[in-house]
Amino acid sequence: MTPTAARLDSFHRRLLDWFDDHERDLPWRHDGTTAWGVFVSEVMSQQTPVARVAPIWAEWMTRWPRPADLASVPEAEAVRAWGRLGYPRRARRLHAAAVAMVEDHAGEVPDTEEELLTLPGVGQYTAAAVAAFTFGRQAVVVDTNIRRVHARWETGHALPEPSLTRREMALAAELLPSEESGLSPRYNAAVMELGALVCTARSPRCGDCPLLDDCAWIAAGRPEPHYTPKGQPWAGTKRQIRGAIVGHLREREDGDARTTTIQAVVGSVQPSPEPSRVEECLEDLIREGMVTQDGDRVTL
DNA sequence: AACTCGTGGCA
DNA sequence: TTGCCAAGAGT
Numbered sequence: 285m286t287p288t289a290a291r292l293d294s295f296h297r298r299l300l301d302w303f304d305d306h307e308r309d310l311p312w313r314h315d316g317t318t319a320w321g322v323f324v325s326e327v328m329s330q331q332t333p334v335a336r337v338a339p340i341w342a343e344w345m346t347r348w349p350r351p352a353d354l355a356s357v358p359e360a361e362a363v364r365a366w367g368r369l370g371y372p373r374r375a376r377r378l379h380a381a382a383v384a385m386v387e388d389h390a391g392e393v394p395d396t397e398e399e400l401l402t403l404p405g406v407g408q409y410t411a412a413a414v415a416a417f418t419f420g421r422q423a424v425v426v427d428t429n430i431r432r433v434h435a436r437w438e439t440g441h442a443l444p445e446p447s448l449t450r451r452e453m454a455l456a457a458e459l460l461p462s463e464e465s466g467l468s469p470r471y472n473a474a475v476m477e478l479g480a481l482v483c484t485a486r487s488p489r490c491g492d493c494p495l496l497d498d499c500a501w502i503a504a505g506r507p508e509p510h511y512t513p514k515g516q517p518w519a520g521t522k523r524q525i526r527g528a529i530v531g532h533l534r535e536r537e538d539g540d541a542r543t544t545t546i547q548a549v550v551g552s553v554q555p556s557p558e559p560s561r562v563e564e565c566l567e568d569l570i571r572e573g574m575v576t577q578d579g580d581r582v583t584l
Numbered sequence: 585a586a587c588t589c590g591t592g593g594c595a
Numbered sequence: 596t597t598g599c600c601a602a603g604a605g606t
Contacts, residue, residue: 325602326602327602327603328602329588329601329602329603329604330601330602330604331590331591331594331600331601331603331604332590332591332592332600332601333591333600333601334601334602335593335604336591336592336593336601337602351585355603368590368591368592369590369591369602370592370601371589371590371591371603372590372593373590373591373604373605374589374603374604375587376588377604377605395588404604404605405603405604405605406604407603407604407605408603408604409602409603410603410604413602416587425602427602427603428600428601428602428603428604429601429602446586447585447586448603458602466598468604479602480601480602484600485599485601486594486595486600487595488601489586514596518598522588522589523588523589523590524590526589526590529589530590531590531591554595554600
């Protein structure tokens with residue numbers, strides 16, 4: 285299960301050579317991007333395609349170039365500026381993280397995984413990614429792309445298990461180039477990039493893969509993933525209704541704020557569920573702080 | 585450990 | 596057309 289030193293060396297060399305020729309020109313990879321810029325890009329990219337993140341990230345960097353700039357505006361400003369990236373609670377956590385940086389870290393992005401992990405919205409992946417990509421640290425970065433590359437190249441499975449296991453983290457740590465080599469940050473980016481561009485979940489481009497002749501999944505005959513039936517109807521779920529509520533509010537421009545009546549919110553959700561169900565979701569959003577209430581009016 | 589939390593593009 | 600999937604985190 286532990287690859288031989290020779291196979292591991294080949295793995296590193298092929299990935300890094302491939303990355304030299306295929307690295308995407310993402311805006312946060314440009315020279316001069318600050319640690320704050322990398323931090324924001326990582327949070328925005330959680331569960332969200334990077335192509336959709338790029339324009340919003342650019343707006344945020346112009347508007348709030350330092351943590352203190354975001355921390356100085358109301359949290360609702362961040363939620364409004366989030367646009368349609370999805371999971372808008374991430375905007376609130378990003379704002380809270382900026383406040384924490386100002387209050388506890390001299391207005392800077394902390395430069396260790398341990399400190400990064402204390403920030404709202406920062407979990408195992410984001411802490412490792414920021415530590416590696418902006419501070420050049422030795423960190424075990426494991427995202428969905430890296431998990432899939434590892435599953436195929438080493439384990440021979442089409443896709444990783446639904447939830448991240450300790451075994452996977454241990455494997456990722458074993459596959460990391462040594463600290464002395466100084467290659468691990470760029471290697472981490474390279475594996476992620478391969479997963480995003482070549483070793484994709486659907487229709488992988490194995491013909492373009494630098495690891496083709498050394499891949500356990502290929503050697504096993506590219507077995508299919510085991511099908512897991514979890515298909516549930518989307519319409520009527522809390523997530524759908526919450527999305528419709530916040531989406532409706534987002535479009536209700538009224539000066540700086542985005543506000544309307546509870547009644548208008550209830551009438552805006554399509555297909556229309558029971559009004560009580562919409563009200564329940566609205567109450568959740570108010571309780572969580574995503575939406576504020578003033579009498580019969582609600583504001584994003 | 586299993587669930588919840590948005591949104592849009594694409595095969 | 597519709598289900599799958601995308602740089603996960605929090606509980």
